[in-house]
Structure formats: structure tokens, C-alpha cells
Amino acid sequence: MSRSLRKTPIFGFTTGSTEKQDKRWANRRLRRTNRVRIRKADEPALLREVSNVWDFKKDGKMYYLNPLAAWLRK
Numbered sequence: 001m002s003r004s005l006r007k008t009p010i011f012g013f014t015t016g017s018t019e020k021q022d023k024r025w026a027n028r029r030l031r032r033t034n035r036v037r038i039r040k041a042d043e044p045a046l047l048r049e050v051s052n053v054w055d056f057k058k059d060g061k062m063y064y065l066n067p068l069a070a071w072l073r074k
Contacts, residue, residue: 004074009067016057026051 029051034044064071 006072006074009064009072010061011064011067011071012061013059014057019056019058022056 026047030045030047033050037044
């Protein structure tokens with residue numbers, strides 16, 4: 001793997017390495033909310049109503065025209 005390189009220079013703006021835990025929390029919150037709403041005979045909530053993707057650790061991705069070689073190494 002020492003010679004493998006990333007083919008597309010797209011990287012995330014990040015303060016964290018992954019959004020896995022954020023997605024887990026958002027989906028748990030959604031399931032909890034929908035469980036209560038179904039018991040009250042309301043319509044189920046959408047994921048957007050319960051969580052905001054802008055609150056996650058990563059803020060999106062960006063394409064770099066001239067990335068450093070170190071950034072492309074896997």
C-alpha cells in the first residue's frame with residue numbers, strides 16, 4: 001500500500017476524522033421521536049426535522065486543484 005494514491009483530490013473540512021458517531025446520534029434521535037409520534041397518531045418526522053448536518057463534525061468536502069503529494073497517499 002505504500003505506492004497507492006488517492007485518484008481524486010477531494011478532502012473534507014474537518015475537526016473530526018469521521019461522522020459515524022454523529023450519524024448514529026441523529027438516527028437514534030429520529031427513531032425515538034418517531035416512536036413517540038406514532039403512539040400519538042402523528043405523522044413520522046423526517047431526519048431533517050430532528051438533526052442538522054451542519055452540526056456534524058465535518059462541514060463538507062472540497063476539490064483541490066494542486067494538492068500536496070502527502071495528502072494523496074493512503
